[in-house]
Structure formats: structure tokens, C-alpha cells
Amino acid sequence: MKQSWDGKDLRDMFAAGSSWLEKSVEEVNAINVFPVPDGDTGTNMLLTLRSVIEEADRATDTTVGVMAKAMSHGALLGARGNSGVILAQIFRGMARGFDGKAQFNGIDWADAMVQAAKTAREGLSNPVEGTILTVIREAADSGRQCAEKNPDDLVAIVGETVKEAGESVARTPNLLPALMEAGVVDAGGQGLYILLDGAMRFLKGELEDLQFRKPQMVSANITATRNVNMASSEEDEAYGYCTNFLLEGTDLDPEKIRRKLEDRGQSLVVAGDETAVRVHIHSYDPGGILAYATALGTLHQIQIQNMDDQHVGFKEMRRLKALPTDIAVVAVAFGEGMIKLYESLGAVVVKGGQTMNPSVKEILACVEAVESDKVILLPNNKNIILTASQIKELTKKSVEVIPSRTLPQGITALMIFNFESTLEENTLSMCEATKTVKTVEVTTAARSTQVRGMKIKQGQAIGIIDDTDLVAAGDDVTDVLMRSLDIGGIEAVEMVTIYYGADLKAEQAGEVVKVLGEKYPGKQIELVSGGQPHYFYIVSLE
Amino acid sequence: MIKIATDSTCDIPADIIKKYGITIVPINVLFGNETYRDGVDITPDQFYKKLVESKVHPTTSAQSPGYFSEMFTRLSKETDEILLILFSSKISATYESAVQAKALVGDICKIEIIDSGQACGALGLPVIKAAEMVEGGAKMADVVAAVKDMCLRSHAYMVFDTLEYLRKGGRIGRAQALLGGLLKVTPILTLRDGLVTPVQRTRSRTQAIDALVNLAKGANKIEALMLEHATTPDDLEILAKRVAEIYPREKTIFSRVNSVIGAHVGPHVLLMSIIEGK
Numbered sequence: 003m004k005q006s007w008d009g010k011d012l013r014d015m016f017a018a019g020s021s022w023l024e025k026s027v028e029e030v031n032a033i034n035v036f037p038v039p040d041g042d043t044g045t046n047m048l049l050t051l052r053s054v055i056e057e058a059d060r061a062t063d064t065t066v067g068v069m070a071k072a073m074s075h076g077a078l079l080g081a082r083g084n085s086g087v088i089l090a091q092i093f094r095g096m097a098r099g100f101d102g103k104a105q106f107n108g109i110d111w112a113d114a115m116v117q118a119a120k121t122a123r124e125g126l127s128n129p130v131e132g133t134i135l136t137v138i139r140e141a142a143d144s145g146r147q148c149a150e151k152n153p154d155d156l157v158a159i160v161g162e163t164v165k166e167a168g169e170s171v172a173r174t175p176n177l178l179p180a181l182m183e184a185g186v187v188d189a190g191g192q193g194l195y196i197l198l199d200g201a202m203r204f205l206k207g208e209l210e211d212l213q214f215r216k217p218q219m220v221s222a223n224i225t226a227t228r229n230v231n232m233a234s235s236e237e238d239e240a241y242g243y244c245t246n247f248l249l250e251g252t253d254l255d256p257e258k259i260r261r262k263l264e265d266r267g268q269s270l271v272v273a274g275d276e277t278a279v280r281v282h283i284h285s286y287d288p289g290g291i292l293a294y295a296t297a298l299g300t301l302h303q304i305q306i307q308n309m310d311d312q313h314v315g316f317k318e319m320r321r322l323k324a325l326p327t328d329i330a331v332v333a334v335a336f337g338e339g340m341i342k343l344y345e346s347l348g349a350v351v352v353k354g355g356q357t358m359n360p361s362v363k364e365i366l367a368c369v370e371a372v373e374s375d376k377v378i379l380l381p382n383n384k385n386i387i388l389t390a391s392q393i394k395e396l397t398k399k400s401v402e403v404i405p406s407r408t409l410p411q412g413i414t415a416l417m418i419f420n421f422e423s424t425l426e427e428n429t430l431s432m433c434e435a436t437k438t439v440k441t442v443e444v445t446t447a448a449r450s451t452q453v454r455g456m457k458i459k460q461g462q463a464i465g466i467i468d469d470t471d472l473v474a475a476g477d478d479v480t481d482v483l484m485r486s487l488d489i490g491g492i493e494a495v496e497m498v499t500i501y502y503g504a505d506l507k508a509e510q511a512g513e514v515v516k517v518l519g520e521k522y523p524g525k526q527i528e529l530v531s532g533g534q535p536h537y538f539y540i541v542s543l544e
Numbered sequence: 545m546i547k548i549a550t551d552s553t554c555d556i557p558a559d560i561i562k563k564y565g566i567t568i569v570p571i572n573v574l575f576g577n578e579t580y581r582d583g584v585d586i587t588p589d590q591f592y593k594k595l596v597e598s599k600v601h602p603t604t605s606a607q608s609p610g611y612f613s614e615m616f617t618r619l620s621k622e623t624d625e626i627l628l629i630l631f632s633s634k635i636s637a638t639y640e641s642a643v644q645a646k647a648l649v650g651d652i653c654k655i656e657i658i659d660s661g662q663a664c665g666a667l668g669l670p671v672i673k674a675a676e677m678v679e680g681g682a683k684m685a686d687v688v689a690a691v692k693d694m695c696l697r698s699h700a701y702m703v704f705d706t707l708e709y710l711r712k713g714g715r716i717g718r719a720q721a722l723l724g725g726l727l728k729v730t731p732i733l734t735l736r737d738g739l740v741t742p743v744q745r746t747r748s749r750t751q752a753i754d755a756l757v758n759l760a761k762g763a764n765k766i767e768a769l770m771l772e773h774a775t776t777p778d779d780l781e782i783l784a785k786r787v788a789e790i791y792p793r794e795k796t797i798f799s800r801v802n803s804v805i806g807a808h809v810g811p812h813v814l815l816m817s818i819i820e821g822k
Binding site: 029185186214215216218219220221222325326339342343346347348413414417418419420421422496497499526528530544 | 603605637713728
């Protein structure tokens with residue numbers, strides 16, 4: 003096994019990584035939503051890397067210390083955009099790690115990566131988790147741990163770094179709400195993962211793969227929580243000017259420059275040393291920024307781009323990714339889990355239900371707020387059906403109301419929504435769908451009464467079918483549920499979905515599922531935390 | 545006579561390939577370092593067995609420009625006109641590779657390359673129609689126009705048990721929106737603008753088959769129909785019986801989902817491809 007590598011190897015690893023990234027530049031651009039959705043992360047990273055490799059090619063000394071320094075210098079000279087500048091910091095940290103070394107082995111690489119992660123963070127005035135910063139840190143830490151066990155096995159260590167980088171990328175939406183909302187992973191992190199993956203493939207000698215195959219993009223295992231049924235709801239905010247330049251001089255103080263610029267814009271990155279400082283900032287006043295910098299030294303590679311222009315191109319790219327429907331669905335729902343469920347199915351939710359019917363005004367506001375001109379309403383309650391019907395006359399938008407009386411009816415209707423059909427066709431099939439589901443609800447009797455010979459005491463559990471027929475009552479919630487399900491015709495259905503309420507624990511509900519599973523083998527039984535108040539159980543029989 | 549070529553994702557049954565002398569370009573499917581040419585080195589049975597058993601998730605890769613230029617050169621010895629119809633360029637580099645190869649070989653003969661934007665039966669059905677036209681003596685320009693038109697009216701509706709394979713393979717496209725849902729969903733997806741795009745969600749395989757039947761009923765007029773499965777012949781038969789009430793069974797083409805698409809959709813996919821009438 004090869005034990006030590008030199009500067010040429012390091013250069014070739016990153017050259018391979020850059021070519022690898024080049025193949026997926028468009029894909030990386032397309033998922034760029036943070037800090038500004040301008041769709042250029044991949045391009046910026048690639049251009050930065052080209053400058054890295056150019057500088058590396060010029061280096062005549064092939065010790066790793068000198069080579070890494072040349073690469074870092076190249077990154078600083080060529081850095082473009084937010085991600086490019088952070089990448090430059092990563093190379094700078096790596097050069098620190100390799101400083102003074104002629105060759106490197108596994109543990110040297112691991113240490114250099116840890117340095118890189120640290121330096122990247124230091125370069126930012128406001129480091130944000132769920133970005134390339136998180137990815138490089140988690141990847142470096144993982145590589146370092148692997149190096150403890152096999153300090154000489156560079157291939158294994160880089161392999162571990164890459165593996166963790168991929169997993170870290172997949173987790174980014176959990177850390178950064180902007181990503182979660184758009185249903186994508188962080189673009190910079192994705193780019194870094196591909197770069198490292200390419201470097202690893204080179205180390206492993208997978209040259210044919212590098213030539214003929216394409217990198218795998220990491221996907222987020224989450225859904226876009228909003229906008230799913232809507233064409234797009236991007237706000238047309240102005241983003242100002244993306245300002246980018248290299249400041250050269252003597253005795254420059256990057257830390258001081260950062261403090262000075264902090265309040266003058268967003269996405270500020272300042273990176274460099276006493277002789278050269280790279281600045282990236284989104285600002286409404288690029289002139290003021292340049293004037294400040296001119297006083298400190300000479301300016302080079304000045305780039306100022308109007309981000310509104312960039313944003314237009316980005317919108318077109320996102321359009322290709324959007325769902326092919328121009329219809330929005332607005333649903334009335336209550337209970338934390340229920341609301342999440344509706345949102346995960348693409349509906350926009352107005353909070354409300356049995357005990358707190360939303361007003362016409364509230365529903366109307368939501369209908370007006372969605373981007374789409376065609377809206378389907380799911381009232382999910384018999385009292386709200388009437389309210390919802392009034393919306394039609396109050397808006398210019400085309401509104402259709404599905405007469406759903408219960409939350410399960412609404413879910414079944416939402417499920418059948420066809421992304422390619424018209425408003426009319428969808429309305430028809432969604433109305434039909436509400437008839438295919440039977441709803442069983444178990445709640446508490448609000449007062450003592452007598453229904454069809456059943457004596458009910460206040461506070462007892464009662465079972466209701468389709469929001470109208472009270473079919474069972476008793477002191478034991480589970481018993482009332484079981485009896486109601488029998489009367490509701492559980493025997494004949496294929497699918498049972500149980501939404502348990504806020505007043506029940508998951509274990510209690512799980513017990514019910516176990517009993518039902520034994521009693522009715524072969525049925526698809528699902529348990530979901532609905533989190534609804536007042537209702538112990540809401541069950542859908544389909 | 546025009547020589548027609550396509551790739552292995554077309555799912556055209558062997559007897560029809562033979563009847564019209566269609567050339568098939570095998571796409572590569574890889575398990576780690578093992579490379580297989582789809583339909584040449586690996587049969588669907590072998591592939592799906594491996595898909596379920598292997599710890600490594602398979603990937604796929606386009607043929608190189610070198611492969612295509614060699615093929616063009618070989619075919620040019622038999623014909624003056626080659627029509628190559630390929631699967632969606634949005635999910636594979638195959639089309640790009642072929643276009644590069646065309647530039648490489650220069651003027652050896654007339655070469656037309658079409659990006660169908662489709663895969664599976666939705667690619668195979670237009671290819672078969674093209675072959676019939678060529679057999680009937682149609683001219684290149686007419687065949688090309690007809691194929692392009694048919695590809696727009698051609699739909700592959702796919703029933704999925706899980707979107708995990710699509711996600712892992714990076715081909716999730718617009719179906720990203722269906723990920724992470726809180727209920728178990730059996731979605732129906734298709735290729736639209738060459739990208740994976742959701743059509744509908746259902747809650748179970750039974751509901752999904754109902755939905756496929758409704759999609760067939762809802763079609764303007766069915767010009768051609770292909771039904772395919774990966775590892776579930778029984779489900780295919782249930783679907784076939786119900787679709788037979790809408791379109792004659794004897795005209796329906798039955799096939800098996802190829803390894804390349806299989807790698808991205810998983811072993812339980814059920815597929816109905818239709819060319820819809822104008």
C-alpha cells in the first residue's frame with residue numbers, strides 16, 4: 003500500500019475533483035436557494051477550482067506544503083461568489099495543515115481537513131449551520147476519527163470523509179429552514195461532496211468512472227412543506243448587488259475589514275492575509291464598499307452583479323423543477339400532526355375545526371395569499387362547508403369547494419389530486435373520493451343525553467360515524483373505539499388509518515393497532531400522530 | 545432502407561426487435577465495480593435478484609461516444625440512413641454521447657438522433673411505429689416528424705412502492721415533492737419534459753391499479769399500449785384483465801422493465817405506456 007503522497011498527488015486529486023464537479027454544475031446551480039437563490043453556486047465553485055488548479059500547475063516545487071500554499075493562493079485569486087470565497091478559506095486552512103511538510107499520509111490529510119473546517123468558519127461573520135460549513139466540519143471530524151484507527155490508510159480516510167460528507171449534505175435541510183422549505187439540500191455542501199468524491203475516485207484509480215460517469219447528487223429525504231401544489235410562491239424581493247473583489251496591499255487586517263463591512267450588507271465573506279484579501283458581500287451600495295476598500299490598497303477582479311438579473315435565470319430553472327399544476331389546495335385542519343400531514347401532501351392549511359370554525363375572512367385571506375389563481379377548498383367540517391362556499395363570490399380566483407365533512411375525507415380527496423388534470427376534473431374526482439371513506443371519531447360527551455335508547459353521561463367516551471351517527475358510548479375509550487369500528491364496517495375495508503389525539507400516548511394507540519392487526523390480518527393499518535385536541539381517535543376506513 | 549436504432553430502455557420484446565431488425569444500444573448498469581450491459585450481460589431476472597440481494601446500490605452509465613461512432617460506422621456499411629431514437633436526455637447522458645459521436649464520424653451517412661424525452665414503453669412504442677413506417681417505405685423526414693410527434697403523445701405511467709431508489713439514484717426530479725410524507729403512499733409517476741413528474745398519489749397497490757385503469761379510460765384514444773412489470777407478474781395480469789376492457793388484449797404488448805430503469809425505480813414497479821390519439 004502506498005504510504006505517502008506529495009504535492010503532485012494533492013494537485014491531481016483536486017484536479018480530478020474539479021472535473022467531476024464540472025459534470026454536475028447545472029444540477030448544483032439548480033438547488034441553490036441559500037443565502038440568495040441566484041442559481042450560481044456550482045459555477046462559482048468550479049471557476050474558483052480552475053484558478054486553484056492553474057496556480058498548482060505553475061508550482062515547480064512538489065512538496066505538499068508548497069503545493070497546498072499555491073493552491074490556496076489560486077483559490078484566493080479566483081474565488082467567485084459566496085461559495086467560492088468559503089472554498090478559498092477551506093484551501094487556506096488545508097495549506098495551514100500541510101505547511102512545512104514535504105509529503106503527506108492519511109493522518110496528515112485528516113488534520114489538514116480539520117484545519118480547513120476551522121478556517122472556513124473563521125472567515126465568516128455569521129456562520130450558518132446546514133451549509134458547506136457543516137458539511138466540511140462533519141466530514142473532517144469523521145475522517146479524523148477514521149485516522150485514529152488507520153493513520154496510514156489515506157484511501158480509507160478520504161473514503162470516510164466523502165461518505166460522511168454525503169450524509170451531512172442529506173441532513174442540511176433539517177438544519178436550515180430555507181432548504182427545508184424549498185425541499186433541497188445545500189448547494190455548496192453538495193458541490194463540496196462532489197469535489198471530495200472526485201478526489202477519492204482518483205485516489206482509488208477509478209479513472210474510467212471519472213471519464214464516463216456522472217456524480218450522484220445527494221437528495222434530501224424531506225418534502226417541500228409549502229408550495230407543493232402551487233406553481234411557485236417566490237417573493238419578488240430585491241437582492242441588491244453581489245459585490246466581489248480582491249484587495250491587495252500591505253499590512254491588511256482581514257478581521258478589521260470584516261468588522262467594518264458587517265453592517266453594510268448580507269452574506270459577507272472576508273478571507274485572506276496581510277497582502278491579499280478577498281471580499282464578497284451583497285449590498286445595495288457597492289460604491290460605498292469599493293470606496294472604503296480603495297483607501298486600504300489596490301482593487302482587482304472587481305465584479306458587481308445585479309442579483310435581480312441573476313434571480314430571473316434562477317426562477318426559470320426552478321420552474322422546470324416545479325410540479326406541473328397551477329392549482330392550489332387550501333384545507334381547514336387542526337392538531338399539530340394533522341396540519342403537518344396536510345402540508346406534507348401539499349395543502350396550505352387554515353387552522354380550525356370542530357370547536358373553532360375559521361371565519362370567512364381567514365379562509366379568504368389564505369385563498370388570496372396562495373400564488374395560484376385556481377384553488378380547491380377542503381373544509382373538513384359540515385359547518386365550515388357553508389363558510390367556504392361563500393368564498394367563491396368574494397374572490398376573482400376560481401374556487402371549488404369539496405364538501406368534505408371530516409379530516410379523513412379531506413385526506414382521501416387530497417390523495418387523489420391529479421397533478422396533470424384540470425380544476426374541473428380534480429373537483430369531480432375529489433368529491434367522489436370523499437364518498438369512499440368512512441370516518442370513525444372517538445371523543446368525549448359534552449353533556450348527558452339520550453340518543454336512540456343509549457344513555458350517555460357527560461364526560462363519557464362516544465363514538466361517531468361520519469360526523470353524524472352516534473353509535474357507541476362508554477367509560478373505556480378503547481372499547482368505544484372497537485365497537486364503533488365494528489359498526490363502521492372495518493371488516494370490509496382494505497385500509498385503516500388511525501390518527502391519535504393529543505390526549506393519548508403513542509403506546510396506548512400502538513396497543514390498539516396491535517389488537518386490530520391480530521383481529522384483522524391482511525389489512526393495511528397505519529398509525530399517525532394527529533395531535534388533535536378533544537378527539538382521542540380519528541379513524542379512516544377505506 | 546433506413547436502419548432504426550434505440551437503446552435498451554425501450555423494452556421492445558425480442559420477437560419485434562428481430563422482425564424489424566432494430567439495433568439496440570445496451571446501457572450499462574453497475575453494481576460497485578461490476579459493469580453489466582443491460583440485456584446483454586444481465587437478464588431482468590438476474591438483475592432484480594441482484595437488486596434485492598446486493599448491498600451496493602446499482603448505478604447506470606451511458607455508452608461512450610466511442611461506442612456510438614463504432615456503431616454508426618458499422619451500420620453505415622449496410623445503409624445510407626440511420627435513425628437513432630434514445631431515452632430522455634434529462635435523466636441520462638446517452639443522447640449527448642450519441643450527438644458527440646455523430647460529429648466524430650462526419651459524413652459517413654445520414655444520421656438522425658431523436659431525444660424521445662421518454663423511457664420504457666413510452667420510448668418503445670414510438671420506435672415500433674417508426675419501424676412499421678420504414679417497412680412501408682416511408683421517407684426519413686416523415687418518420688422523424690412522426691416519431692417526434694408520437695413522443696409528445698406517449699406516456700409511461702409508473703406505479704411505485706417506494707421512491708427510495710429514485711432518490712438514491714438522483715433521478716427523483718419533480719417527485720421530490722412527494723418525499724417525506726407522513727402516510728404510506730403508492731404514487732404514480734411519469735416522464736414529463738423528460739423529467740420524472742408525479743401524476744397522482746394513491747394509498748395502496750389496489751388503488752394504484754384502479755388509477756392506471758382510469759388513466760387508460762381517460763386517454764383520448766389509445767393508439768398503442770404496452771404493459772410491463774419488474775418482479776410482479778400477478779399484478780400485471782390483474783391490470784391486463786382490466787385494461788383489456790378498454791383496449792384489445794391481442795394488440796397489447798407485454799414486456800419486462802429493463803435493468804437500467806429498474807435500478808432507479810426498484811423491483812416492484814408496474815408500468816403502463818400509452819400512445820394517446822390526437
